[in-house]
Amino acid sequence: MAVFIYKFGGTSIGSVERIKAVAKKIKQARDQGDDIVAVVSAMSGETDRLTSLAKEIQQQSIDREMDVLLSTGEQVTMSLLSMALIDLGCPACSYTGGQVRILTDSMHTKARIREIDDKNIKADLGKGNVVVVAGFQGIDDKGNITTLGRGGSDTTAVALAVALKADECHIYTDVDGVYTTDPRVEPKARRLKKITFEEMLEMASLGSKVLQIRAVEFAGKYNVTLRVLSSSFKEGSGTLITYEESQMERALISAIAFNRDEAKLTITGVPDLPGVASKILCPIADKNIEVDMIIQNIAADSTTDFTFTVHRNDYQKSKEVLEQVCRDLGAKQVTGDDSIVKISIVGVGMRSHAGIASNMFKVLADEGINIRMISTSEIKISVVVDEKYLELSVRALHKAFGLEKENV
């Protein structure tokens, strides 16, 4: 008898009809003799509804009470799913984070799981019940309700998989797996049957938001077999997220990720003194602006040029901050561009193969695409190009690296 964790996101259980469909799917699995623990998010729209109620009330966010408020979202879903299961003749029991005892630290709105008590859930599974657990939430050691932050339900699912030594953790989403690239850009994009945890991490942080990054890290660390599947329950769908295996080395790259909403800023002629990078970036961080790629070049006159990318929404604010920095440091000028995109190729195969970067740059050059920035990691190469080249770049790279064909 295998133990499975099934996680359903907001859209998967966003209506009474969807909840009934999910219950049916779970019952099928239960009828085959497997133990099922379902982890649920709030119904889509519910978190937004609650958040806007809170916004009408409070000037500043009161984190402890926000957690009390938002945690009701999953509590509603878990009870409805249990009802739907029982209604189908499948015994079920729901648990809040506090009822399971998902013990977290006390960092309200972004708590981290410390420990999961498996006693109650195991007892219920032992009685033949399906157990439905509220995702996204826990309780601290003083009994305060905590939440894990947006997308935290994935983390709950993986943590439960660890605690219950589950055979597999299935994440049901709007998509039916992880693709070589976005099928809306490249219709030849192919669903990957397998991808490594490291590749998933690079994909996630690059904007292919299939899975919450913390959940992937967690799963990788604790050896949880993770599978991304379609919540439409299509047969044969899904991508297994797994460890690097020897036969996987043949695949040079696994996928092409991209991020549309980038903007870049450059400050030139900065006197090249120790600590200059932090003098440029700290004022940006102080405004809660997240910086992505960072590049620094030394110019001939022993000044330095410093370039970084931010989310396009933060472009204007970043520019204002940087102009002040420019005056303070006696730098030359600030330039910027808010119509750029980032494209990355990701693959564990890069580790053992040379020449992939130059191959990538050649593919783009052959299409007449000018590369504006480059950044690399062990299993990823990212380039920044003009927005207008996004589709062309993705398609050219997808073809050049043979991603439309299965790697055998």
Added chain:
Amino acid sequence: MAVFIYKFGGTSIGSVERIKAVAKKIKQARDQGDDIVAVVSAMSGETDRLTSLAKEIQQQSIDREMDVLLSTGEQVTMSLLSMALIDLGCPACSYTGGQVRILTDSMHTKARIREIDDKNIKADLGKGNVVVVAGFQGIDDKGNITTLGRGGSDTTAVALAVALKADECHIYTDVDGVYTTDPRVEPKARRLKKITFEEMLEMASLGSKVLQIRAVEFAGKYNVTLRVLSSSFKEGSGTLITYEESQMERALISAIAFNRDEAKLTITGVPDLPGVASKILCPIADKNIEVDMIIQNIAADSTTDFTFTVHRNDYQKSKEVLEQVCRDLGAKQVTGDDSIVKISIVGVGMRSHAGIASNMFKVLADEGINIRMISTSEIKISVVVDEKYLELSVRALHKAFGLEKENV
């Protein structure tokens, strides 16, 4: 430093504006140095919204999961009220029933409170916090969420008043107190400054639904000073619900209650044998029909006539059941009337004064009103009259017993 329990019902906190007004009221009291524990219901409409979601999902009500679902309603309100308080600079902290530890039995959807742990609340009050508690809900000894049934928030408030030895328990409602009768029927109806627990119980069960009957019983039993006040926070409003005092004896009757939605049924010529009452009423109870007044007369021919009243909605169903009973028992016939009302005069003064009943009957006779049924208790006399006489009866009795004038 006094300790007050304030309870706010669904309409009192039915909108963001109302929640802010309630927060302001609580802050004023807190600023005067009093310790405040606020008990809140779900925002008006929320319980109905959740109930209809559940109805779409389940064929039969699954009580454990209904409690999980419905308890989210108060959890939302308690967090919003805490936010509003903190936003006003008034430190506050919210608690679910489980977090306080309001221990109940395991009768889901109609649980009874067994014990309240005052440790957390007292610690918070000690820190100068206002404590906001979800009404209506608790937790059983296995950690399951329970609810106390509709209107259970009043019971939570009274139970907390007992546990915390509060000086007063204030119930804020849509009305500004308890009246001598419904002001919509008799404009001269007067707000009572005081009423006894026993009178309140007779009023509540007669349809003047200001307070949940269980809460009144509870408060009476544990000596809690209860006050009904207007949630519009009008100055000088409210009715104190208190014990019988010697000076109160002068008031013969305190109020006139009535119930519009009554219907009466009579079965005549029933062979007068032991157990015949249960043979008539058990089939009615089996259909979940609640019976109110019951009267039995022995006729000359040693058969018996049996009359009882039910809610008007149950009239047709009751009649069908009774016709079957009539055939089974070999009784004569079933008659009925679904256009009757019940009018009651209530007052602890009746105990020490004779002749009130005959006075009441005379007042009605003088107006030409025919009395169809009579039922009495120690502090209440109820009569059934034709529906069309309701207003006339109430006004005549209100005047005859001098209720428009304050009893000094």
